[in-house]
């Protein structure tokens with residue numbers, strides 16, 4: 001299977017432009033060799049995207065996107081990805097804080113506490129949090145601040161496991177988030193996230209455009225037994241990438257101040273800084289967000 005199947009849809013907000021550098025697609029995934037995993041500080045048996053990227057063609061673009069005008073107030077929490085733009089005046093205070101410090105990259109994630117302990121940090125975060133309230137699907141939905149993440153440039157993927165593998169925090173490769181760890185049947189109802197590019201360069205979101213339940217069916221699974229074997233669905237990503245190594249990964253470009261809204265508990269994803277020259281900074285909030293206005 002080397003062509004994308006229609007499932008997950010990306011929706012661009014009205015003030016976000018669809019330029020030719022927005023969507024790229026590659027020729028699939030591979031498992032890192034033991035040596036590469038050790039040398040690059042990855043967990044064993046990780047999946048990474050192959051690095052032959054091309055721009056998507058018009059048919060693929062149609063399969064990947066839906067116009068905001070066609071949503072008709074139906075935001076699908078588990079299958080829609082939004083691209084929004086946060087006003088410059090809200091991001092600028094964070095950039096100023098970041099520019100005044102030296103991030104120590106000898107620590108694998110950078111010493112981000114120099115940013116978060118700055119006296120102006122909370123105020124800047126609070127202003128952004130207030131702004132993104134307009135994207136919550138229900139007025140009283142809680143927004144949880146996950147905070148700033150910093151990654152070095154030139155990384156194939158950026159997500160590290162800080163929970164089980166301190167202190168060396170290995171990279172995990174293409175993965176599924178499990179903050180809520182819902183059962184497979186309810187994965188599409190999990191909270192999603194807004195992740196804002198607060199850096200000065202483009203940043204890159206990687207994803208396979210298939211929801212977890214779609215992956216379940218593509219693997220030929222359907223019975224009650226299959227459902228109970230894959231109760232939380234956490235093994236489905238690796239099974240999928242093993243069975244369909246030529247299924248393309250999508251690389252989505254986010255300019256500075258742009259953010260994605262994505263159901264990362266329901267899609268295989270990561271970020272990449274391979275095309276970057278400077279540190280990658282992102283700010284993430286968890287909630288139930290969508291584009292309905």
Ligand SMILES: [Fe+2]
Pocket residue numbers: 159175176177264269270
């Ligand atoms: Fe993730």
